Each structure stands twice: as C-alpha cells, then as structure tokens.
Amino acid sequence: MSLDTQIILERAEHAAAQQTRSAADSSILTVLTFRWGDEVYGLPLLEVSEVAKVEAITPLPGLQPSLLGAMNLRGEILTVTDPRPLLGLEAGHPSPESRLIIFPYQGQPVGLLVDVIGDILTVSRPASLNEASNPIAAQVVLPDGLLLNLLNLPRILTLLSEES
Numbered sequence: 458m459s460l461d462t463q464i465i466l467e468r469a470e471h472a473a474a475q476q477t478r479s480a481a482d483s484s485i486l487t488v489l490t491f492r493w494g495d496e497v498y499g500l501p502l503l504e505v506s507e508v509a510k511v512e513a514i515t516p517l518p519g520l521q522p523s524l525l526g527a528m529n530l531r532g533e534i535l536t537v538t539d540p541r542p543l544l545g546l547e548a549g550h551p552s553p554e555s556r557l558i559i560f561p562y563q564g565q566p567v568g569l570l571v572d573v574i575g576d577i578l579t580v581s582r583p584a585s586l587n588e589a590s591n592p593i594a595a596q597v598v599l600p601d602g603l604l605l606n607l608l609n610l611p612r613i614l615t616l617l618s619e620e621s
Contacts (some may be wrong), residue, residue, distance in 0.1 A: 464530065486582040490559065490575030490605065493541055493549065497575060497599070498606045506559045508574055510553045511537075522619045523547055525570060528557075535559065539570045540613045543620070544592055562614055580605065592616065 488499035489508075493610060516526040525537040536556065539549050549555070549570050557568030583595035594609035599620050 463467070467597055474588070475577055482506045484582050486607075487577060487579050488605070489558065489577055491556070491571035491575045492548060492575060493571060497603050498571075498608055499575075499578070499580075500558060500560075500569075500608050500610060502577060504560050504610050506561060507581075509559055509568065511555045511570065514551065517576065523617055523620055528568065530566065530568070531552060533566060535566050536562075536566050537568045537570060538617060540617060543613065543616050560610065566616075578605075583607065 465620065487502040488507050489502050490497055490499045492498070494580055512528055512530070514526045514528050517524075522542045523540050525539050528535045528537050535557070542548050549572060551612055552572070553572065553575050556574045558571055559566050559568050559572075561567070578599070580597050580599075583597060590609075590612060592613050593606045593611070594611055595607045597605045597607065599605050
C-alpha cells in the first residue's frame with residue numbers, strides 16, 4: 458500500500474467516525490475532494506469505495522470519449538471513466554499524480570480519473586443536493602475561499618450510459 462493511500466485511509470476512517478457521531482445531523486456532508494485542472498470537486502465519502510493509482514488502461518474500440526477503457530485492479534476488471542467532457546471540460550490524461558476514485562455501479566467497480574486527490578472535508582449539506590438533476594449537484598465555498606463543486610454521481614453515471 459502506498460503512502461498516499463495510507464494517509465487517505467486514515468483520513469477516511471477519522472471522517473467515518475465523525476460522520477457516525479453526527480449521523481443524526483443531516484446538515485453535514487463528508488466529501489472526498491479532488492482536482493480537475495485548477496478546480497476543486499468532491500464526492501460524498503459514502504459513495505467512494507477506495508482510491509487507487511492508475512495502472513495501464515486498455516483502450517477498447519468504439520467507446521465514447523468519457524470511457525477511457527479497462528484496467529486490472531487486483532484481478533478485477535475496472536471500467537475507467539473521465540466524465541470531464543460531459544461537464545464541458547477538457548478530457549484528462551493519466552499522469553503520475555493521477556488517481557482513480559473507485560465506486561460501485563450496478564455491481565461492478567468503476568474508476569473516476571482525477572488529476573490529484575485532495576482532502577476529506579466536512580461541509581454543510583447544501584439544500585439542493587438531493588434534488589439536483591445536473592452533473593454538478595451543488596457548489597460550496599470552502600474556508601480558504603475556493604469553490605467546491607459537488608458532483609452528482611448518479612446523474613453522471615446516467616449521462617455516461619446514455620452516451621454509449
């Protein structure tokens with residue numbers, strides 16, 4: 458296990474303990490942050506299975522630009538996605554700092570390519586989060602003044618499946 462994975466796991470365990478303590482408080486959301494270019498994005502921590510390094514991605518013919526291909530992750534086939542084109546952003550390219558945020562989708566693991574993993578943060582749950590029909594569910598201003606774009610993972614996955 459790499460050092461950055463260990464640090465993320467420790468942060469996730471701490472955040473999960475905090476979230477358990479505040480489960481009755483539905484006004485709080487724990488998110489895993491990451492960067493696409495200069496922008497900060499986040500996913501609810503409860504939707505994330507793990508974070509992994511990017512290994513060799515095997516491109517598959519006929520895939521839309523948002524599906525990069527498949528990767529072997531500890532003997533499991535992992536679909537690798539990059540939904541940036543769906544959001545009007547320039548497609549990403551794996552680099553040594555890139556990571557995959559892995560989550561389950563229809564019983565299969567899917568990896569979301571990100572430029573850099575950020576922190577695990579606790580933020581106030583935006584009122585519009587549950588009603589969002591856009592790929593970006595809400596935006597939250599962080600204490601350092603940066604704008605956190607909270608992704609609507611179910612909507613992104615629907616768009617990816619419609620794109621094929």
